[in-house]
Amino acid sequence: MKKVYLDYFFGYPKDEIYFLANRVGRKLLDYLGDELFLLLVDSKILLSSYDIEKLSRIKDSTWKLHSASKSLEGFLNKLIVNKKLYTNKNQRIGDVFGDQKEVLKKKIGDIRLIAKTKSTWDYCRNDVMHYQRGKKYRYDEMQKRFEEIIEIMKLLYEDLYNTESKPDDEIDKGFKMYVSSKYAGLKYNLKERIIRLIRKI
Helix, strand or coil: CCCCCHHHCCCCCHHHHHHHHHHHHHHHHHHHHHHHHHHHHHHHHHHHCHHHHCCCCCCCCHHHHHHHHHHHHHHHHHHHHHCCCCCCCCCCHHHHCCCCCHHHHHHCCCCHHHHHHHHHHHHHHHHHCCCCCCCCCCHHHHHHHHHHHHHHHHHHHHHHCCCCCCCCHHHHHHHHHHHHHHHHHHHHHHHHHHHHHHHHC
16 A cells, blocks of 8 residues: 655645545545545535635536545445455445445444445435436535545444554644644634724724
8 A cells, every 4th residue: 555645746725635634544545545535635625615606506516526426436446345345246336335235244343334335325326426307416415425425434444444544743744734724824814803893993
């Protein structure tokens, strides 16, 4: 498993990269690898972009979750192969976490994760990828589903590999530099603006 070097991702906002890396931790980050991690970052950026929200004519926000859904698919396929969760090599994700989950039930500690994963996977595969007449998917639901994808990845990885995935020193340092400092500045600016408003009264 190759180490993912976060500072090598040029053209991506550092705060989004380190925020997400902090959520998944070092072990899961390296397990995902560059490609699957950046798909998550793509969706995170789209979900955080307020400029896009100004386009009032957009009624369906599922496109913002498309990259994260692909990342979940890649992660689950990788997990199935690496942990040998199939009974035959023709089984797909829906089989392993659905009707044919015998192998998975023997290897997983928290069996509730099976149903939760299947539900999230079904949503990503069916609701995000396919047209359903009359259904509208708003931003808040996409944000909730994005959080579910991250949670599922982390819980499955930690359960099946029997280890915790925590941020390492590199992630902590980047998080403090690009995320904590950004929001500390925002809090300060808000406080300053309130003080100025009070003085004007």
